[in-house]
Every structure is written in structure tokens, then in C-alpha cells.
Amino acid sequence: xxxxxxxxxxxxxxxxxxxxxxxxxxxxxxxxxxxxxxxxxxxxxxxxxxxxxxxxxxxxxxxxxxxxxxxxxxxxxxxxxxxxxxxxxxxxxxxxxxxxxxxxxxxxxxxxxxxxxxxxxxxxxxxxxxxxxxxxxxxxxxxxxxxxxxxxxxxxxxxxxxxxxxxxxxxxxxxxxxxxxxxxxxxxxxxxxxxxxxxxxxxxxxxxxxxxxxxxxxxxxxxxxxxxxxxxxxxxxxxxxxxxxxxxxxxxxxxxxxxxxxxxxxxxxxxxxxxxxxxxxxxxxxxxxxxxxxxxxxxxxxxxxxxxxxxxxxxxxxxxxxxxxxxxxxxxxxxxxxxxxxxx
Numbered sequence: 101x102x103x104x105x106x107x108x109x110x111x112x113x114x115x116x117x118x119x120x121x122x123x124x125x126x127x128x129x130x131x132x133x134x135x136x137x138x139x140x141x142x143x144x145x146x147x148x149x150x151x152x153x154x155x156x157x158x159x160x161x162x163x164x165x166x167x168x169x170x171x172x173x174x175x176x177x178x179x180x181x182x183x184x185x186x187x188x189x190x191x192x193x194x195x196x197x198x199x200x201x202x203x204x205x206x207x208x209x210x211x212x213x214x215x216x217x218x219x220x221x222x223x224x225x226x227x228x229x230x231x232x233x234x235x236x237x238x239x240x241x242x243x244x245x246x247x248x249x250x251x252x253x254x255x256x257x258x259x260x261x262x263x264x265x266x267x268x269x270x271x272x273x274x275x276x277x278x279x280x281x282x283x284x285x286x287x288x289x290x291x292x293x294x295x296x297x298x299x300x301x302x303x304x305x306x307x308x309x310x311x312x313x314x315x316x317x318x319x320x321x322x323x324x325x326x327x328x329x330x331x332x333x334x335x336x337x338x339x340x341x342x343x344x345x346x347x348x349x350x351x352x353x354x355x356x357x358x359x360x361x362x363x364x365x366x367x368x369x370x371x372x373x374x375x376x377x378x379x380x381x382x383x384x385x386x387x388x389x390x391x392x393x394x395x396x397x398x399x400x401x402x403x404x405x406x407x408x409x410x411x412x413x414x415x416x417x418x419x420x421x422x423x424x425x426x427x428x429x430x431x432x433x434x435x436x437x438x439x440x441x442x443x444x
Contacts, residue, residue, distance in 0.1 A: 102229035103149040103175060104392055107251065108136025108237050109211035110154045110165060113381065113421060114190045131381075132168060133421030134187075135234045135267055138382045141422035142389035142411070144173045148396055151175035153224060155210040157184050178224045183210025191381070204271055212240040214247050221254040230392060231255040234265040235295075235303055238282050239272035245282050252289040256338075261395070265388045266295025266303050279303040287336050292395070294343040294388050297321070297328055306331050321346055322359065322368060329361030343391055343405075345384060345412070352376045355439070356413050358387065360405040367402050369409035371439040377416040386423045387412035393427070410434045 111134040116122045137152060144150040152174050156162035158181040165186075166176050187206035206212060225231070231251075238245035255262055264287060273279060283303040287293060293300075300306040306328050312320055329342035341362040348355040350373065357371040390408025399407070407430065414433040415423045425433055 101149075101396060102227045103151045104140075104143050104230040104232060104396065105151045105153060105178065105225070105228045106136040106140035106143075107153045107231065107233040108134055109187050109206070109209060109240070110134045110137055110152075110156065110169075111187045111189055111206070114188060115192065116190060118192050131421045132165065133382065135236055135265065135382075135385050136232060137169070137174075138385035138422040139232055139265075139389045139392070140169075140174050141172050142386055143393060145423065145425075146389070146393050146427040148393055149175070151178055151228065153178040153180075155180040155182055155214050156186060157210050158182070162186065180210075180214065180219065183208075183213050185209050187211065202271065204269075206240060206272070209240075212244050214243070216243070216246055216250055219247075219251070221251060224251075225255060225258055225260065228255070228258075228260055230261045230263070230396060232263045232265075232388070232392060234267045234388075235279065235283055235299075236267045236269055236272065238286060239269055239279065241275050242277070245277070245286075248286055252286055256289045261292070262290045262338075263292040263294065263388065263392060264290045265384065266293065266299035267384065268295075268299050268302055280305050284335075287332075287339075289338060290336065291338055292341045292343070292391065293332055293336070293339055294345075294391060296345050297324055300328050300332065300344075304332065304335075306335075318346075318357075322366065325359045326361060326366045329359075329366065333361075341391075341395070341401075343387075343408070345387060347383070350375075354413075354416060356409070356416075358405065358409045358412070360391070360401055360408075362401050365401070367405045369405050372409070372413045372434055372437040373439045374413075374416065374437050379419050380416065382418075382421045382423070383412045383415045385421075386415040389423075390430075407431075413437065 113131045115129040140150045140152045187209040190203040325344045345358045353375040358369045360367045390411035394404025
């Protein structure tokens with residue numbers, strides 16, 4: 101097997117506290133991240149050959165960031181140095197990126213403004229057997245969406261496995277297109293589609309049954325997961341697996357389980373619950389990395405799902421954008437959070 105190449109924008113997450121103490125203390129905590137870098141970081145930690153494609157301005161700060169990524173044992177040879185700025189976003193610590201308080205500062209970033217027909221894809225995709233990107237990439241600009249399609253065509257032509265995370269970030273879709281107008285043309289290249297029922301509805305136009313949320317029953321959610329997965333495979337013939345996450349806030353805690361549909365069967369994960377967590381950012385990225393890890397290792401579908409789910413849940417207790425929990429520690433970290441009362 102070759103490398104797993106994660107494709108997306110490197111970001112700095114700036115974390116002002118809700119009370120405004122950062123002004124008095126003259127300091128702002130920050131984390132290095134970006135959805136796809138979080139995936140690459142987890143895979144490298146789990147000893148899967150991991151590479152990363154992004155674009156950064158050619159300056160001393162970018163070089164420091166690349167050195168940081170190198171230290172994570174991620175292949176940075178595909179990183180492009182061009183443009184003028186690194187993308188930023190601001191988010192209170194512990195909050196989710198879906199939170200309305202998130203502030204993006206990513207316009208005209210180096211990654212968002214890569215031009216078509218300027219990248220040597222033969223070089224970038226050399227020795228790559230898996231290509232991963234997220235729906236955040238085409239949300240940035242029309243140019244970014246066009247470049248996604250360009251690289252997906254190249255990867256597909258080389259028979260590289262392709263995965264997409266259907267991350268929906270409402271505040272990013274500001275260039276006149278809705279995700280349902282853009283993502284179907286990209287999803288047709290994908291062999292693994294991950295997201296949730298509502299992301300598939302918004303981005304790939306797969307309807308969710310009316311009244312499902314109001315009903316709020318696990319059995320109904322699982323039935324919809326099967327229906328959505330089957331419809332995705334019907335519409336996108338290259339797709340061989342569909343994963344859905346179910347994450348519900350319970351007070352200050354979380355209830356979490358996931359599904360993986362492949363080879364005509366809906367696999368349902370263990371359900372986990374916690375009364376309190378540390379950081380929601382990056383949990384979905386860790387789940388995506390877990391899926392890639394399992395398929396890369398050619399594990400049975402049920403094992404792929406259980407590892408990915410446990411990895412994602414364990415990330416909720418890590419205060420950074422990417423996980424720092426090794427593969428052989430993942431299941432041990434979550435064993436005390438299994439919801440024994442639930443079985444399906």
C-alpha cells in the first residue's frame with residue numbers, strides 16, 4: 101500500500117476565552133489544525149504512511165509550520181509555497197465548529213487561491229494509494245471547488261481510493277453557490293463517503309424523512325442511515341462504503357454512536373456517553389482517520405467501525421485539534437463510557 105494523502109487548508113485556531121480575559125493577559129491560546137491535517141496527524145500517529153497537501157505563503161512562519169508538521173512524521177513534500185496568507189479562525193475553547201460563534205478569516209488565503217493547471221499532479225500523487233479531502237475545501241471559493249475537481253479526476257484516473265468528509269460550514273459558503281450545487285460533481289469520484297444524515301441531505305440532496313428529528317428514536321435514525329447509504333451508493337457507483345455519525349449533546353456531555361454501510365450491511369457501533377468532555381473540535385476528523393486506518397489495514401467492516409468510533413469519542417477528551425492517542429490505546433481510553441443500556 102502507498103501513502104494516504106490528505107488535501108486541505110492548514111489553519112490556525114485562535115481561542116479567545118468567553119470572558120475576555122485574553123485582553124487583560126495579553127495572550128491568545130492557539131492550535132495548528134484544519135480538518136484534513138487533523139486526519140493526517142492521526143494516521144501518522146497510528147503509523148500509516150501519511151502525506152499532506154496544502155498551500156502556504158513563502159515566509160518564515162510557514163517554514164516553521166512545515167517543520168512542525170514534519171515532526172509529526174507527515175510527508176510535507178507536496179506542500180505548495182505561493183500566495184499571501186495562512187487561513188485563521190476564532191473559536192471559544194470547548195466549542196464545536198458548527199457553533200454560531202465561530203469566526204472565519206480565510207478569504208484570499210494561499211490555499212483558496214491555487215490556480216487550475218498549475219500543480220504537477222504526477223508528482224503530488226506519486227506513491228499515493230488513498231486520497232482524502234473534505235467538503236470544507238470547495239466551500240472556500242469557486243477556484244477551490246474547481247481545483248478539487250481537477251485533483252479528483254487525476255486521483256480517480258490512477259485508481260486511488262478517495263474519501264470525503266461531508267463537513268458543512270454554513271459561514272464558508274459565500275461565493276454564490278450552495279453545497280448541493282457543488283458536491284455531487286465531486287462525490288461521484290469517492291469510494292468512501294462520511295458525514296451524517298443531514299449533511300448528506302444538504303450537500304448531496306439525499307432527503308431525510310420528515311419528522312425524524314422530532315421522533316428522536318435510535319431505531320428510526322438507523323433505518324434512515326440504511327436508506328441514505330443505499331441511495332448514496334445508487335447515485336454514486338464508485339462508492340463502496342458510507343459512514344454516518346450520530347452525536348447528541350446531553351447537558352455538558354455527549355451521546356455518540358456511528359454506522360458503516362458496506363457490502364449490503366449496516367454495521368452499528370457501540371454507543372458511548374459522557375457527562376462532560378474537553379474539546380469537540382477534531383472529533384469527526386479523528387473518526388474519518390479511524391475509517392481510513394481500518395480500511396487501509398484491511399480490517400473487517402465491524403472492526404473498522406468500532407476502531408473509528410472509539411477513536412472519535414476518545415478525541416473529545418483531548419485539548420487540541422488532533423488526537424494524541426495511539427492506536428493501541430484507543431479502546432482502553434473509552435471502555436468506561438460504554439452505554440450498556442443500549443443494544444441494537
